[in-house]
Amino acid sequence: MSNSGKSYRWKGRIVSKKVYLQRMKQTQLGHELRDLSKKRKLDESVVRENLEEPVHYHNVEESQILEGYRIVNLKFLGQQLWCTSCKETLSFDYVESERRIGLASVLLGRCHKCLIIN
Structure with a gap:
């Protein structure tokens, strides 16, 4: 490196002007990308809030018979075993069907008091 007056440092090391300018440009692009990512996340959350159609799952499998093991x-299960309408405790005896989405299972059961499917 020639001693033409000014030396450039990047993270404590002496670098050439070309390397210094390149790293400054990369830093600036990184900041712009981060800001764009934050803005995009905000835009996606607004879109999700305004979305009125339900999400359709392509790999949905429904079965009437509950077989096999589940983890x-x-x-969470204890918090969800309440009827949404009459607040009565639900039982596994009244489970009518199971919707499997990938590894997840959604159990649909009927309330024994108000007969609504939860």
Whole structure:
């Protein structure tokens, strides 16, 4: 490197003017990309809030017979085993069908009190 007056440093190291300008440009592009990503996330959340159509799942499998084993989160399952209309406790005895979406299972059961499917 010639001693033409000014030396350029990047993270404590002496670098050439070309390398310094290249890294400054990369830094600037990184900041712009980060800002664009934040803006895009905000735009996507607004779109999701305004979306009125339900999401359609392509790999949905419904079955009437419950067979096999499931790995469940007992705390979440316990919170969801209540009727949405009459707040009565639901039972696995009244499960009518199961909707399998990938590895997830959604159980559809009828309330024994108000007969609404939850």
